[in-house]
Amino acid sequence: MTFSPAASRPDQLSAGPAILVFLAFAAAYFCSALLRAITATLAPVLTQEFALQSRDLGLLAGGYFLGFAAVQLPLGTWLDRHGPKRVILWFLSLAVLGCLAFSAAGSFAGLLTARILLGMGVGACLMAALTGYRRWFDPATLLRANSWMLMTGSLGMLTSTLPVQWLMPLTGWRPLFWLLAVLIVLSMVAIARLVPRWRLADVPAPAAALPGRSETLGYAPIWRSRYFRSLAPLGFFNYGGMVAVQTLWAGPWMLQVTGYTPLESATGLFCINASMLVTYWGWGMVNPWLARQGWNATRLIAWGVPLSLAVLAFNMLAGSATGWLGWALFCVTSSVLGLAQPAVGMSFNAALAGRALSAYNLVVFAGVFVAQWSLGLLIDGFAALGLAQVASFQAALAVYLCCCIAAYGCFLGMKADNSAQ
Numbered sequence: 001m002t003f004s005p006a007a008s009r010p011d012q013l014s015a016g017p018a019i020l021v022f023l024a025f026a027a028a029y030f031c032s033a034l035l036r037a038i039t040a041t042l043a044p045v046l047t048q049e050f051a052l053q054s055r056d057l058g059l060l061a062g063g064y065f066l067g068f069a070a071v072q073l074p075l076g077t078w079l080d081r082h083g084p085k086r087v088i089l090w091f092l093s094l095a096v097l098g099c100l101a102f103s104a105a106g107s108f109a110g111l112l113t114a115r116i117l118l119g120m121g122v123g124a125c126l127m128a129a130l131t132g133y134r135r136w137f138d139p140a141t142l143l144r145a146n147s148w149m150l151m152t153g154s155l156g157m158l159t160s161t162l163p164v165q166w167l168m169p170l171t172g173w174r175p176l177f178w179l180l181a182v183l184i185v186l187s188m189v190a191i192a193r194l195v196p197r198w199r200l201a202d203v204p205a206p207a208a209a210l211p212g213r214s215e216t217l218g219y220a221p222i223w224r225s226r227y228f229r230s231l232a233p234l235g236f237f238n239y240g241g242m243v244a245v246q247t248l249w250a251g252p253w254m255l256q257v258t259g260y261t262p263l264e265s266a267t268g269l270f271c272i273n274a275s276m277l278v279t280y281w282g283w284g285m286v287n288p289w290l291a292r293q294g295w296n297a298t299r300l301i302a303w304g305v306p307l308s309l310a311v312l313a314f315n316m317l318a319g320s321a322t323g324w325l326g327w328a329l330f331c332v333t334s335s336v337l338g339l340a341q342p343a344v345g346m347s348f349n350a351a352l353a354g355r356a357l358s359a360y361n362l363v364v365f366a367g368v369f370v371a372q373w374s375l376g377l378l379i380d381g382f383a384a385l386g387l388a389q390v391a392s393f394q395a396a397l398a399v400y401l402c403c404c405i406a407a408y409g410c411f412l413g414m415k416a417d418n419s420a421q
Contacts, residue, residue, distance in 0.1 A: 013136045013196070021136065022145060024194040025084075025129035026152040027187040028092060031180060032122035033156030035095070036064055039115075040251035040269055041164045042173055044262045050108050054252070058376025061248040063112045065369035067119025069362050073219065075124055076358030080351060083198020084128035085191060091128075092188050095121025096181045103177035119365075126153075127358050132195065134345050134353040143291065146342040147284035150335075154277035157247065161273060165266035222359045227347050230414035231301075231340045232363045233407035238305060240367020241400055242334035246272060248372050250327040257393050258323050268324030275328040279335045287339075297343035298416075304336030305408050312404065316397040319390050375400065 013021065039046070039061040046052060052060065071091070078087045098118035105111045126149060133145050167176060222228055254260040254268050290300070311333050315326040341360055348356040378396035387395060 012138065017194075017196075018136065018141075020194045021132065021196070022129075022148075024187070024190040025088075025125070025132070026149060027190055028088065028122075028184070029125045029129065029149055030152050030156040030159075031095070031184050031187060032125040033153035034160045035099075035118050035122060035180060036153075037157035037160040037247040037269075037273070038164060038176075039064070040248050041161055041266050042168075043248070043251050044255070044265075045168065045173055046111070050111065052108065054376040054379045055373070056108060056376075057252070058248065058373045060108070060112055060115060062244075062369040062372035063115035064119035065365045065372065067116035067121075068123045069119075069365040069369060070116075071120050071123040072127070072358045072362035072365070075127060076219070076355035079124070079128060079131045079354030079358065084124075084132040085195040085198060088124045088128040088191060089188055091121055091124040092184055092191075093121070096184050097121070099177040099181035099184065103174040127354065127361055130342065130345055130357050131354040134357075135350055136196070139346060142346070143287040143339075143342050144284045147280050147287060147338065150338050151277055151280035151284060154273050154280055158270060158273035158277055161266050161270035165263060219355055219359055221352060222348070222356050225347065225356075226414060226416040228344060228356070228360065230411050230416040231344065231360070233410045234301065234305065234337060235340060235360060235364045236367035236370075237400075237403045237407040238308070238334065239337040239340070240364050240369075241371040241404065242308070242331055242337070243364070243368045244371035244375065245327060246276070246331050247368075249375055250324070253322070253327070253393060254324060257320050257390050259320065260323070268327075271324050272328040272331055275332050276335065279332045280338070283335065283338070297339035300336050300339055302412065304333065305411075308333035308336070309401065309404055309408065312397070312401050316394050316401060319394055371400065 039057075043057055046060070047057060050056075075087065075091075095118055098114050098121050101117060102111060102114035105114055129149055130142075130146060133142050137145055164176065250272060251265050251269055254265040255262070260268060290296075308330060311326070311330045315322040315330055318326065341357065341364075344360045345353050345357045375396050378399055379392045382392035382395045383389065
């Protein structure tokens, strides 16, 4: 990662401290992503041990995102008020408790409660980092750091596949969550030691925050933003659905539609997440160059989304012929939507950055929860209507594809742009 050699603002970090701050936040986000995606690998053993149906599996995986989404609005306010260091340490304490609760769960209700707690506990991992980066890094570095944070997340999801599959016969699935609790505690120590304190005096007040303009204490400026509203449907359906596929439904598809064994499915998930890791690394490398050539986030999204929709349609129609490669291609082509998050953050004053980023994150992860659960409900529902297993998965994907096309149409129709990109 490259940084400006000298700080252009009093609070902008030089290269050495900036790299350490990035690594501290990246360690926490690695754990967050591993916990997010581990359900796909554990799906066969959890389904057998707790007699889960598709809708149960979707709700269990989605419980993480429900907890995650529930904390986003207060999180944004707390980040702007208290700073990323204090807030993420509070939240990660909940994540440690969630790991221990999941490992001790004896029923589906216990698993679901622990997953919700986990989602709440890691809900600040990316937003705290991006809020800090918004102030501590220059704009080009901010885009690169965002892509490489997502790359770190892909590394966490990569670890949730084959490594977890290899460890389960040796340890069982419950001790894995003890290990994760220890890793989270270590990341908390790194953040406590390396991340700067938040000095509110350094944050420029937004122009709207003048006497008599108290609405900037909340989310009104974010919700009113035409640019934010143009990206919200894409974040909810397209990006949220892609994460739902990557972190859960690609696994059951490979098991129940393609006919993979559990080990083959874990290997496929490994390959999917490895593809995403390389993709986000690539985005981080080329983003500064693309920005100089006039390819900002809005333009890239406008050109990139149709490709992901075409791949999704192909995967749906191919049915049992679609294996890990098809889903890897879908996730890779959908990765362009990850550029929306830093673009949203840069479209607002630094004093509103935490709320803007958290509001968009709420939209995305609410979409993940809805997609994970509703796809399970649709699969079971179409099966109840008499469709075969493969046809039930295809029909559920057809509904999701229609939602994604409508979201893209809304994005094009609003014709909003962000000159701050």
